[in-house]
Amino acid sequence: MLAWFVLGSSLAATGASPKPIPTKDVPFVTKKVLVLNYDPVLTNHGSVRLHEYFRWGNPRQLTTNYLADLTEASGNYVRWVSTFVDVNAWPVKADGFVYDETSYLAAWSANKFHQPDGVDYGRIVQQFDLDRRVKAGEVDEVIIWGAPYFGYWESQMVGPSAYWCNSPPITRAGVPLYVIMGLNYERGVDCALESFGHRSESILSQVYGTWNPGTNVLHLWDKFTRIAKDAPGMAACGNVHYPPNGTADYDYGNTNKVLSYADDWLLNYPDFHGTTRQFNAADWNFDHRQYLKWWFSHMPHKSGRYSDGKLNNWWAYLVDFNTYPESR
Numbered sequence: 668m669l670a671w672f673v674l675g676s677s678l679a680a681t682g683a684s685p686k687p688i689p690t691k692d693v694p695f696v697t698k699k700v701l702v703l704n705y706d707p708v709l710t711n712h713g714s715v716r717l718h719e720y721f722r723w724g725n726p727r728q729l730t731t732n733y734l735a736d737l738t739e740a741s742g743n744y745v746r747w748v749s750t751f752v753d754v755n756a757w758p759v760k761a762d763g764f765v766y767d768e769t770s771y772l773a774a775w776s777a778n779k780f781h782q783p784d785g786v787d788y789g790r791i792v793q794q795f796d797l798d799r800r801v802k803a804g805e806v807d808e809v810i811i812w813g814a815p816y817f818g819y820w821e822s823q824m825v826g827p828s829a830y831w832c833n834s835p836p837i838t839r840a841g842v843p844l845y846v847i848m849g850l851n852y853e854r855g856v857d858c859a860l861e862s863f864g865h866r867s868e869s870i871l872s873q874v875y876g877t878w879n880p881g882t883n884v885l886h887l888w889d890k891f892t893r894i895a896k897d898a899p900g901m902a903a904c905g906n907v908h909y910p911p912n913g914t915a916d917y918d919y920g921n922t923n924k925v926l927s928y929a930d931d932w933l934l935n936y937p938d939f940h941g942t943t944r945q946f947n948a949a950d951w952n953f954d955h956r957q958y959l960k961w962w963f964s965h966m967p968h969k970s971g972r973y974s975d976g977k978l979n980n981w982w983a984y985l986v987d988f989n990t991y992p993e994s995r
Contacts, residue, residue, distance in 0.1 A: 699805065703810070760784070784816055813851065821833050822862055871888050
């Protein structure tokens with residue numbers, strides 16, 4: 668079991684979160700994203716797209732803001748080149764069911780939707796030739812936008828050695844690993860970032876072999892995700908649903924202050940000093956989206972490898988997982 672930190676050098680600090688020290692020695696990567704926006708035109712309702720009819724978010728703007736937030740939170744490590752495709756169609760469910768304009772609006776009105784809900788991912792992979800395009804280097808990952816009850820997983824990994832990525836894997840031979848993000852334009856950028864966060868939790872659990880919250884710490888991923896509720900006085904950066912001071916899921920506005928090592932991760936990793944201070948939701952402005960950016964920005968993004976052999980740049984695992992044996 669790894670020791671926690673050098674406790675003798677801990678200090679109490681006050682005020683808002685410090686800014687991370689820029690890391691100049693980590694190169695950036697550029698990832699090609701194919702964005703498939705399932706957003707059918709409602710011909711019987713003014714020929715507007717589904718998101719316009721319900722006055723939901725604009726998928727193009729949501730994509731721009733989501734990818735920009737990830738770039739910023741990664742310390743500019745991951746950059747994106749996106750290809751956006753509007754799909755004037757209703758996605759086909761795994762059992763062959765397909766909504767149309769009338770049936771979807773009726774289901775929405777009655778709050779009674781088709782079950783089973785899951786979409787036919789194999790059909791999407793084939794229709795858009797995803798395996799070939801990924802293998803050819805034309806696409807690194809895929810985003811599919813859609814409405815509620817389109818049947819998407821938040822993230823799903825595809826490939827010969829695909830593993831749990833907040834959903835069961837899609838095993839397909841002869842192609843590099845890639846992830847299909849399933850995002851919802853009824854929701855905001857905060858929820859898109861949350862989906863990427865659960866993807867990150869899955870990938871880092873794969874890299875480190877386990878995920879053990881609480882006091883049973885086995886490795887750095889366990890340490891990073893500690894919360895005060897499970898390990899009083901030893902919290903670090905929390906997880907997607909639980910901030911360091913969280914007491915329930917989505918507790919992003921909690922004003923209760925707890926001692927946390929989050930600044931040590933932000934400023935000192937990999938040479939921990941044991942730096943601590945009191946944290947509460949003011950550090951992320953009591954906001955879901957800002958908390959997730961805060962959480963992502965605290966992830967290690969330095970060059971080299973830690974003494975355990977793992978990368979000092981966790982963002983490489985999250986977006987460049989094919990490159991490293993521990994993440995593929």
